[in-house]
Amino acid sequence: MSASLEKGVRVLKEMIDAPIASYFNSCVHCGICAEACLFYTETGNPKYTPIHKLEPMRRLYEQEYTFLGRLAKMVGLSKPVTDAELGEWQELVYNSCTLCGRCSAVCPVGNDIAYMVRKMREGMSASGHSPDGLKGAVTRTVNIGSPMGIKLPAVKAQMKHVEADYGMTIPLDMEGAEYLVMLSSMEIINFPEYLGAIAKIMRQAGKTWTLCSEAFEATNAGMQIGNSDLARVIVKRIVDGAEKLKVKTVISPECGHAYTALRWEGANLVGKPFSFKVQHIVEVLEEFRLAGLLKTEGMETDRLTFHDPCQLARRGGVIEPQRNLLKMVAKDFHEMPDAGFMNWCCGGGGGASAIEEGEELRLEAFKRKKSQLDAVKPKRLVTACANCRIVMEEGLEHYQMNLPIVGLTEMIAEHIPDPVDSK
Amino acid sequence: MDHLQLLTWARGPGLDLSLGVLVLGVIWRLIEIYGLGRKQDLSAPRDVAGASGWNTIIRRSVPPPGMFKTSPVSYMGGYIFHIGLAIVVFLFAPHIKLVQGVLGLAWPGLPSQMVDFVTVVTMAAMIVVLFDRINKPVKRYLSTFGDWFTWALTFIPLLSGWMAVHHLLVPYTLMLAIHILSVELLLICLPFTKLFHAFTVFGSRWYNGAINGHKGVPV
16 A cells, blocks of 8 residues: 555545535534534543544645635645645544544534545545554455454364354355354454354254355454455455355344444445345344244343444444343343433444554543443443444443443343253 | 715615625535535445435434533524524515515515514624634634634624614614625625535535435434
């Protein structure tokens, strides 16, 4: 990747479309987006105002796409976007934005600011101003296959463990299976329970499923860093895998951004509609529940709450299914303030958790999640995103809060009875 | 040029000129913005009732849950001065007469005493939001010359109109001329300043609603 200011500016120009032009023209500098952003509310620093994070792009828009702006540029009345400026903006566009979209949900004139930041990242990355942590993650995903550097043998090793623990076969490269199950590195390394849970759930539902040796990683650091060319390479693997195995549905794992990358950006990245369906695991579970294919027994009796991953709920439209599923197994469930559509981000979405130098800010921003949790005082926290889970575990540890976090799929699977005919 | 000549110019050539710039400017700017187009979304849509551009155009007129208390001055001030402005501009009898003269359209107005009251309230709200802009760190940080300039562009017509009605400070003819000229300056600047949000706000809300509506999210 040879990055330069010229390339960055060219890419930024290409990114500007009618929605972005409309948004820039509509902003009245009311500052309400700041009140929706946890990086502003927890620091009080106005530089974290969401719309301000787009200032270089706004100026470029004016200079390139408006008559008066072009005139001002010609006579030297407007300052050009510089390399140093983009460098300065890196922190604002990456470390202090998780693409959670709360700003987009509140802007009175209707600006979808997260949409703009996503596009601005394309220019930032092309100009070379993206965080090293994300660059590393993308390089590893493209070259090795996953952002954490996990290769197929590691997946196979996990499969073996799960097979031994659960006494079930984990299918690999099974052609014609109904579901292709994707994983995130985080699940392969830290939460292998997920794979076991899937096996139990699928067995009960009587559905065929498979993993794919050429496409097991669902996360897409290319999308997070803002490099559509690399994001396309990563998505293409999944598309090829799904087409080769002729599956009906690809299941995005408990990972918010993987869902956005596959469900909403995927077809646009590869330039054609998918021949298969994409669902988040929570959507699949809800479908099974509605079809009577998901039966649980027993209830969790401790006080529980649920953290909505931004990309699943606010940016993905999946809000009720997780609550319906929780009702099946949780007796003492309580919602946090702002839960659901307006839930606050864990602070590490959109690739932010991969940015080492952003850690201090991330922990500062976590105070918002802490206050949401303090309002409910749960004994355990349930979520449906492995990245949220890791980020929140770090935050909880930092603030010395003893609160175990559990994945929803795994919790549901624990309540699935073993089949009577199994020994 | 005496006061009457100034008023005559403002009512004649001045009005024609400013309306011309307004109309052509708005058309030009709308083409400049929306002509950029956008790519078709190839992902499979999820249909959910209430998730569309049109819904968002309406829905965004009220603060989302929990937001009002974070910025009460922006919300209240915003409501009062926008609604007040609309009442003063469109429901004051002399304004309706002017529109009738230009377009031939007319509608019933409000009693002038009521319009007078609304004008004072609107100006008060504008002063409050101006102080809020100076006072609130985020707003101050975001503010540029354009924010102060467009505030003045909006405020002066209100103040001069109110002063003309009350025959304050300078002779009526001169104040009325100042009022009309200040409105004409506002019309000329509207397409090229942040005042243009009066038009793009609908497009922006629509896009946000449509883009997220595609995903089944009513925003």
